Amino acid sequence: MLTVLAVVVNHFHFKNKKTNMSKYTEDDLREELKTKEYEYGFFTDIESETFPIGLNEDIVLAISKKKEEPEWMTQWRLDAFKVWKEMTEPDWANVNYEKPDFQAIAYYSAPVAIDPNKTLDDVDPDLLAMYKKLGISVDEQKKMNNVAMDIVVDSVSVATTFKKTLSEKGIIFMSISEAIKEHPELVKKYMGTIVPTTDNYYAALNSAVFSDGSFCYIPKGVKCPMELSTYFRINQGGTGQFERTLLIADEGSYVSYLEGCTAPSRDENQLHAAVVELIAMDDAEIKYSTVQNWYPGNAEGKGGVYNFVTKRGLCEKNAKISWTQVETGSAVTWKYPSCILKGDNAVGEFYSIAVTNNYQQADTGTKMIHLGKNTKSTIISKGISAGKSQNSYRGLVQIGSRATNARNFSQCDSLLMGNECGAHTFPYIEAKNKTAKVEHEATTSKIGEDQIFYCNQRGIDTEKAIALIVNGFSKDVLNKLPMEFAVEAQKLLEISLEGSVG
Amino acid sequence: MLKINNLHASVEDKGILKGINLEVKPGEVHAIMGPNGSGKSTLASVIAGKEEYEVTEGNILLEGEDIEELGAEERAHKGVFLSFQYPVEIPGVSVTNFMKTAINETRKAKGLEDMPAKDMLKMIREKSELLEIDRKFLSRSLNEGFSGGEKKRNEIFQMAMLEPKLAILDETDSGLDIDALRIVSNGVNKLKSKDNAVIVITHYQRLLDYIVPDFVHVLLDGKIVKSGGAELAHELEAKGYDWIKEEVSAEH
Ligand SMILES: Nc1ncnc2c1ncn2[C@@H]1O[C@H](COP(=O)(O)OP(=O)(O)OP(=O)(O)O)[C@@H](O)[C@H]1O
Numbered sequence: 001m002l003t004v005l006a007v008v009v010n011h012f013h014f015k016n017k018k019t020n021m022s023k024y025t026e027d028d029l030r031e032e033l034k035t036k037e038y039e040y041g042f043f044t045d046i047e048s049e050t051f052p053i054g055l056n057e058d059i060v061l062a063i064s065k066k067k068e069e070p071e072w073m074t075q076w077r078l079d080a081f082k083v084w085k086e087m088t089e090p091d092w093a094n095v096n097y098e099k100p101d102f103q104a105i106a107y108y109s110a111p112v113a114i115d116p117n118k119t120l121d122d123v124d125p126d127l128l129a130m131y132k133k134l135g136i137s138v139d140e141q142k143k144m145n146n147v148a149m150d151i152v153v154d155s156v157s158v159a160t161t162f163k164k165t166l167s168e169k170g171i172i173f174m175s176i177s178e179a180i181k182e183h184p185e186l187v188k189k190y191m192g193t194i195v196p197t198t199d200n201y202y203a204a205l206n207s208a209v210f211s212d213g214s215f216c217y218i219p220k221g222v223k224c225p226m227e228l229s230t231y232f233r234i235n236q237g238g239t240g241q242f243e244r245t246l247l248i249a250d251e252g253s254y255v256s257y258l259e260g261c262t263a264p265s266r267d268e269n270q271l272h273a274a275v276v277e278l279i280a281m282d283d284a285e286i287k288y289s290t291v292q293n294w295y296p297g298n299a300e301g302k303g304g305v306y307n308f309v310t311k312r313g314l315c316e317k318n319a320k321i322s323w324t325q326v327e328t329g330s331a332v333t334w335k336y337p338s339c340i341l342k343g344d345n346a347v348g349e350f351y352s353i354a355v356t357n358n359y360q361q362a363d364t365g366t367k368m369i370h371l372g373k374n375t376k377s378t379i380i381s382k383g384i385s386a387g388k389s390q391n392s393y394r395g396l397v398q399i400g401s402r403a404t405n406a407r408n409f410s411q412c413d414s415l416l417m418g419n420e421c422g423a424h425t426f427p428y429i430e431a432k433n434k435t436a437k438v439e440h441e442a443t444t445s446k447i448g449e450d451q452i453f454y455c456n457q458r459g460i461d462t463e464k465a466i467a468l469i470v471n472g473f474s475k476d477v478l479n480k481l482p483m484e485f486a487v488e489a490q491k492l493l494e495i496s497l498e499g500s501v502g
Numbered sequence: 503m504l505k506i507n508n509l510h511a512s513v514e515d516k517g518i519l520k521g522i523n524l525e526v527k528p529g530e531v532h533a534i535m536g537p538n539g540s541g542k543s544t545l546a547s548v549i550a551g552k553e554e555y556e557v558t559e560g561n562i563l564l565e566g567e568d569i570e571e572l573g574a575e576e577r578a579h580k581g582v583f584l585s586f587q588y589p590v591e592i593p594g595v596s597v598t599n600f601m602k603t604a605i606n607e608t609r610k611a612k613g614l615e616d617m618p619a620k621d622m623l624k625m626i627r628e629k630s631e632l633l634e635i636d637r638k639f640l641s642r643s644l645n646e647g648f649s650g651g652e653k654k655r656n657e658i659f660q661m662a663m664l665e666p667k668l669a670i671l672d673e674t675d676s677g678l679d680i681d682a683l684r685i686v687s688n689g690v691n692k693l694k695s696k697d698n699a700v701i702v703i704t705h706y707q708r709l710l711d712y713i714v715p716d717f718v719h720v721l722l723d724g725k726i727v728k729s730g731g732a733e734l735a736h737e738l739e740a741k742g743y744d745w746i747k748e749e750v751s752a753e754h
């Protein structure tokens with residue numbers, strides 16, 4: 001199986017620029033008015049092969065063999081599989097779904113091969129309409145629907161150029177499969193240290209059968225000069241199912257990592273169980289941004305992806321990890337990107353927008369585990385619910401006994417559209433140190449008819465009005481995203497709420 | 503420009519407008535006055551196309567076309583603008599972004615491309631100067647935390663940006679301080695031309711000293727019961743509404 005890792009680089013000089021209100025200059029104004037444009041490239045290799053369905057030791061072995069993994073990796077998978085077999089699927093989240101039949105899934109299935117006879121006319125017109133809205137080129141549309149096309153070559157060379165720039169700085173950025181072969185010492189040392197195989201049901205499953213994912217190492221003192229991103233474009237048909245990401249920022253280094261699909265990948269897979277592990281060593285900083293728009297199921301609640309993800313980062317002394325996520329897809333989402341603030345003065349941040357529409361269910365939030373002194377965490381969660389969906393924020397702030405002067409600020413805002421959806425907030429606070437300060441704020445609001453009429457009166461139709469209001473509501477989080485991601489996220493918000501009113 | 507014939511409108515089966523007749527020609531300024539609850543804002547909302555109100559009888563013609571079937575945004579695209587009595591807040595959406603969206607959506611409806619950023623910038627600069635609006639104000643969330651007067655001034659800024667054919671100003675003067683009233687009125691006057699028209703809803707003669715109306719109408723219990731020239735407003739200021747109420751009941 002070849003890699004589905006795509007390297008995309010942005011020539012943006014993105015600085016976390018938040019307009020300073022007091023000095024709203026002509027430049028700021030101009031900036032705000034500018035139509036933002038972005039471009040992206042990618043490469044992908046396609047090969048098709050599918051293993052029989054079901055999960056047993058032989059399948060685990062076969063996956064490992066197929067990937068030509070070393071013995072230690074094979075054993076690691078087998079151990080994880082043993083653990084998984086003994087576990088039961090958790091059911092504490094505020095979601096209701098039919099549990100997947102783990103024996104009815106193919107654990108290694110390469111993407112559907114290009115069908116030379118297929119044309120865009122064979123593709124679902126709804127899907128095409130959506131692509132058009134996102135401004136996706138015809139070539140890309142073909143690509144996303146396994147229609148033969150010819151832009152690959154170009155992108156491969158683009159990706160290679162970037163790889164060179166990175167390697168000059170000593171940065172390792174490759175698929176995890178490659179890393180297992182090329183940098184076994186790093187993978188062996190760190191994989192599973194943040195999310196142990198025994199951590200939870202889905203993490204154990206992932207550890208046994210992970211198909212691919214990304215590996216990244218930033219050496220000491222290196223500021224990664226570009227945003228690193230993995231775009232699982234079309235091939236995720238099989239391989240995206242169990243991604244595994246490991247990102248190590250060595251002392252004093254910095255990296256901004258983007259994860260997501262730049263396009264609405266209509267993935268029909270039932271189950272995604274990814275694991276992401278981040279390690280920020282002393283004085284290092286990792287920004288990890290995600291835009292997730294897996295298939296949410298149709299308007300009647302049929303189909304859609306179950307997205308059960310374990311994401312966790314470890315901060316050593318003075319280190320910082322920011323998770324920013326925009327979740328618009330999946331039928332069921334179960335996801336709590338977390339920070340273990342182990343070192344003194346470590347900082348953890350979680351900025352999240354979760355949109356649910358129709359029958360989608362999301363139970364998402366974060367865990368901030370304060371262990372070191374003077375550790376700080378910020379949580380900003382924006383939940384938007386429409387249709388008959390259920391949107392829950394679940395957050396844990398834990399202050400250890402040694403964590404003197406730990407601080408947390410949490411803000412959870414919910415925006416409701418219509419009367420049939422639900423928003424829920426479950427904040428858990430466990431403080432074992434009296435000097436800790438934990439603040440929690442929560443608001444719930446509803447899009448009012450008066451707001452919509454006001455927009456209508458200014459010539460803005462209802463759909464656009466909702467998008468505008470939702471974007472305004474989400475602004476604090478959108479501002480945290482790299483610019484091209486923010487533009488995309490805005491479009492996604494708009495699309496995922498389409499038809500939610502009226 | 504605007505012709506309203508025997509307009510009846512109700513909300514939740516409660517009749518509010520009970521037979522309005524009004525004709526507004528290009529270049530004219532009409533003032534509508536009347537006691538609280540007489541239906542002034544309702545009339546404005548019905549013209550602007552608020553769905554909550556049901557038109558039960560009569561019709562509204564905009565440049566000869568019956569607009570009954572048009573949604574509020576389509577009426578806006580045709581040049582109807584309402585300066586709200588109570589502008590709503592839209593948190594997180596800056597005035598600039600809101601105006602940009604409104605202008606471009608209107609252009610889109612007309613089959614035009616987005617306005618180039620440079621032109622938009624120029625326009626914002628001009629119009630904010632016209633209304634003496636501080637630039638940093640434009641970066642704030644729409645109406646959020648705006649003072650009463652700031653909201654009204656911002657409504658007129660939007661009017662200036664959108665250059666409507668028919669502007670309805672619903673108690674734009676309330677909340678404005680003396681200087682602001684002058685600035686805003688001057689702004690409105692500068693935007694006036696022989697091709698557009700303005701309907702001002704107000705309780706006070708004061709505003710009409712600045713924006714001089716060609717006609718003044720008195721709305722009472724859902725009907726226009728008296729119309730006259732600018733002098734009618736002075737009379738109302740001096741005498742209140744009782745004499746008109748008496749006149750009306752004497753007729754019945
Ligand atoms: N949505 C509604 N539901 C119920 N009653 C309404 C509604 N809108 C207006 N009304 C009623 O219709 C009448 C006219 O209201 P309107 O706001 O048009 O008065 P107005 O002339 O603008 O008054 P003011 O001078 O106080 O602004 C009032 O009695 C008001 O309570």
Ligand SMILES: [Mg+2]
Pocket residue numbers: 542543544587672
């Ligand atoms: Mg009123």
